Amino acid sequence: MNHDYEYTPSNGFTKWLDKRLPLMRFADENMLSFPTPKNLNYFWTFGFILTLSLVTQIITGIVLAMHYTPHVLMAFDSIEHIMRDVNYGWLIRYIHANGASMFFLAVFIHMFRSLYYGSYKEPREILWILGVVIFLLMIITAFMGYVLVWGQMSFWGATVITNLVATIPVVGESILTLLLGGFSVDNPTLNRFFSLHYLLPFVIFGVVILHIWALHVTGNNNPTGISVKDSNDTISFHPYYTVKDLFAYIVFLLMFSYFIFYNPNILGHPDNYIEADAMVTPAHIVPEWYLLPFYAILRAVPDKLMGVLLMFGSIAVLFFLPWLDTMKVRSARYRPVYKIFYFTFLISCLLLGYLGGQAPEGIYLFLSRVCTIYYFAFFLVVMPLLSRYEKPSAMPIGISNPAIDTSIEIDEVDGDLVPSANT
């Protein structure tokens, strides 16, 4: 990283401030002059998009909470009240509801980018783990938010998901009762979900700060996966990446606007416009689209406890990623075999998303099982084996030097980079 540059206060006030609270220095070092690899592509703009997505959700959420009533008799009506009576309530709610989908869309792209370019590898393990923590918190928050609408899908989604806890041997039932505050999803459940749905975004915000902090310690990865060597490899964050991020964000907003203004309910489910009824189950319960791959994994297994374990396992395995893929070469650009498995994995995840929305029978069930097996095999079998046996293709010397690097060879046994014998 580039440490040549140092912030110098420009006037009397900033000099005075810098000695007392170096706020400007902090902002300058982390947001303006921060040395960033010069070769980042548009996949690197999603961190910025995600930060603004979180801010959007928090602002619209706080406003919605001013009009929403977390009580089983009034919740559904208060949503309709927001939609019909509150000034621009429809807009704010549609931003919030579709914003959640956009948030997940961006986080999936962000994660798959990391997976492709090996951004989770040494020295960015903590950065990656914090990201998985954020992802997990996002799922919990989104799930609770969906329940607040108190439609049929809200209610039965909440019933099905909370019942997963009951599969824990011995103490499961007691934990479920503790979680629900009753023997079924009811007013106490709605109340505490509202409380937590308000709290968790701020917890996410805190972890995001840690995530960015960790990023600023190690610096960005880049499409070559080759570490930054000197200041020739970097440019300052501002104006180069502020403008790139902003441009990407505007394009992202255009797509977001399509959903808000032209198709605000396409990502939801019509059954959620029917008020929750504890005595009638909808014929077909499906979660929101961004949870469908996990739902498909849950249903792929005939055994209840195993299904639940695999579903949680599908996220838990991500925490161990930096130690499952130990190949020193980060970027899939120079990993011809990994690249094939990677794109198969991407397709398999998309397919799981599709299958999660279908009835769990026949060909759908069979494909869910195939994709579930591949999901775990990719992390637990393919990654460790490729780390050991894959031979990476020729790599450039550095970010600024496209000449093939002959000074290192890839150890064929374990993929380590070792100095070549002829140098």
Next chain:
Amino acid sequence: MTDIIDENEPTRRDFLYITTAVFGATGAATLAWPLIHQLNPDASVSALSSVEADISSIPEGGSLKVAWRGKPVFIRRRTKEEILIAENEDAANLPHPEKDAERVKNKEWLVVVGVCTHLGCIPIADKGDFGGWFCPCHGSHYDISGRIRKGPAPTNLEVPPYEFVNESIIKIG
């Protein structure tokens, strides 16, 4: 008096550290319990834990759905044929082996919590391959004794505590 200080010997300072830590931990744990226990069902929820229903008007083969603890309870007056089918089933071979006699107090009346033991949906009556209930969510089939026969549900439909108060009143809970 020889005054040799053993560095491994606990000092009075160590004693103070440990006492402080134990005192603090006990206090924190004591305070944590009310904060956790408040999540459990409150008095108003627990108060609803029994419900009475009039079953005198249910014809043979008919059923009644009552809400108990926010969940539906199926009360079914079974026909003679249904009782025969339920009793003649070889219970030992079922996924969750239970004889029909273990599941009813009066064989004419089947009382079960109408919540699928898989993930909590409400099964539909008179559907499925075994003449009982069928859960639309993930495809579990129950027989006329509320026993799981096919599908992902791990156990039979739960039998709630109940008693017949008199000829026409049943008390659940």
